[in-house]
Amino acid sequence: MKTSIITIGDEILRGETLDTNSDYLSKKLFEAGAELVTKLTVSDKANDIVDALNYCFEKSSLIITTGGLGPTTDDITKQTLADYFHTRLIFYPDVKKQIEELLKHRYKTLSEAHLSQAMLPEKCIILKNRLGTASGMFFQEKEKRLISLPGVPFEMKDIFENEVTPLLRSLIQKKILSLSIKTAGVAESVIAGQIQEIERSLPADFRLAYLPSIGEVKLRLTTTYSQQNQLLLNDLQQKISSVLGDMVYGYGDISLPEAIGQILIRKNLSLSIAESCTGGYVSHLITTVPGSSAYFKGSMVSYSNEIKINQLKVEKAVIEKHGAVSEQCAIQMATNIRKIFDTDIGLSITGIAGPGGATPDKPLGLVFICVANQEKSSVQKLIFDRGRMQNIQFFAVSALNILRKLIL
């Protein structure tokens, strides 16, 4: 079913509020098998909203709107939609009761403004808002269908999960199968080269998308639902995975730090980290995972040479001879943090994030990453320069991925 999203609100056009709703809805609609044809953001003016409705209904038979359902005078979505669908606002006693209960829970009492939230269009289905006062609405008039949701993200999401998802299931016949393969450490073009045979012989209604982010590429396979396609999809996943080998770190929604956590837990290994140029970011990524304290003991961010020498016990001579950004220093950092923090694995990162710090032989974006265990250490050199913040991110993801491949 062709679908459009209309986001309503002056605050979004002024860049005061980040519109996270439409990204969420895009993902959810795709997963539900709806074909999103356009997204529009308009002001809180009735004629702008009506223009947007007309434009979108020319391109689609379902519109989802967010925003403009609050009790203040600038929230005009409800009245505008009632007019558009030739109905009027009436009082809904059930909605009033529910709002009262919600307010009681928050130690508040019903005001005039709250009461107006129980005035809703006569010809529509009410979509219950369990977390706020603005009900969702579903309008239908011949081939025109519209779902109106509040703009507050957590309210919108709750209504979507509980009320809209079943509704969409009844509206959308065509179901979608989807599968993600997550890779790290290789460029999109390299992956494309390796799986070009598979891609060329992709069945007609299968789609393969490359979704790159810094240091990672997610492959998304999608197709229409059938038992046959489900088998083909599983088969494709296996084929792609076997070609890409250890570039693949997981499937679905898993993150790289989660994949590492699973390996460390399975192998009963503990980890410590010595960071320099990444300034704590690698440790932060590792600790985004709930329960990471099971394997991550801690880290040392040695942002100065004194800390490297006095705390990490890197030999002064090594830094004087090779510099802090060197293979030798990276090895000592990883080897020593492992010993000092008494862990199975030590990971180190030392490099030049920029914008300052480059020398004639050491360019911006140069980084050494070392992984050490009791027996040996393994060091890698990379160069990547897209500005400080992106460099830090690339260094961190690369370090995690090098670690992952060595503990597999």
Add this chain to the structure above:
Amino acid sequence: MKTSIITIGDEILRGETLDTNSDYLSKKLFEAGAELVTKLTVSDKANDIVDALNYCFEKSSLIITTGGLGPTTDDITKQTLADYFHTRLIFYPDVKKQIEELLKHRYKTLSEAHLSQAMLPEKCIILKNRLGTASGMFFQEKEKRLISLPGVPFEMKDIFENEVTPLLRSLIQKKILSLSIKTAGVAESVIAGQIQEIERSLPADFRLAYLPSIGEVKLRLTTTYSQQNQLLLNDLQQKISSVLGDMVYGYGDISLPEAIGQILIRKNLSLSIAESCTGGYVSHLITTVPGSSAYFKGSMVSYSNEIKINQLKVEKAVIEKHGAVSEQCAIQMATNIRKIFDTDIGLSITGIAGPGGATPDKPLGLVFICVANQEKSSVQKLIFDRGRMQNIQFFAVSALNILRKLIL
């Protein structure tokens, strides 16, 4: 000048790519004095793009598009715009030269695909892309003006800053005066209460917006340009700042870690950090600032009690008696990291980010933050629970803000 944004790309409609560009552009256009009337996202189909152009030119005289400028066959923005503005693609030798230089820097050579990026519309002004191969373009035909930018965010932003900003200055007559006051550590409602008198007596064409993020609130004052309003704006900034006192950490685009960096440099103070539940995130924030190595010496992420005891020298008895999440432990962490890392200031954070780890007396979201210098230490207890990732962010921003206020 009435303005629209058109974001072009199937990947955004499918929810595969987050559209961060249009939020950035909304902010920038508002600051430049353009009135954004609508935002649209469309697929990579020529007729959808043309429909969107027609819709937007009915509502505005300037359109900014992003996306669809890559060298692959699904990138059709360039040809579509050339057709729309009645011109043809021609070869630009200068653009080719620049692409070659860019590739040389990345150790790559010119391919057929890269070469096609030097084919650009004859009747347009080229907006130089210093970071990628897709040039921006400015078209003008009578009252219709269009700026086309690539979809890669860092390329788009660079072209916007360097090429589009001066262009907008010449296009937009009505100038906007805008000023941001950045605060941390207090809720929007508290600030609103404190400055309600000032807000009530705001001159008619002044607007005050509250832009909250986790642990911070940015106040944005805007008005139309005049000498009179410039004076009034400065006066308002002073008034608000004097009411809010040390809640204000800076003006304009400054970040909290930058504000701290400026104070540390001015007072010639060095900093070390002992993190527990924030897992390296505070150190990461501090090191987002270029040149932070001038004052930040390093940190210890003690994610386990052994590290706290063996490395940070927290007394075992303190942890046994009060727990790792306690005032006493926070004080020892800050005091000891300062001594061990030999810095003027020590900052510590220990708390429960969740989802696990709560006990009957220690709820999720409980955190102790301590700042120590040579003479004394000061510890604060906070509670904030909105889930692990938001808790980590809140703990980190709060720690930075407590540090800031103590070194002022």
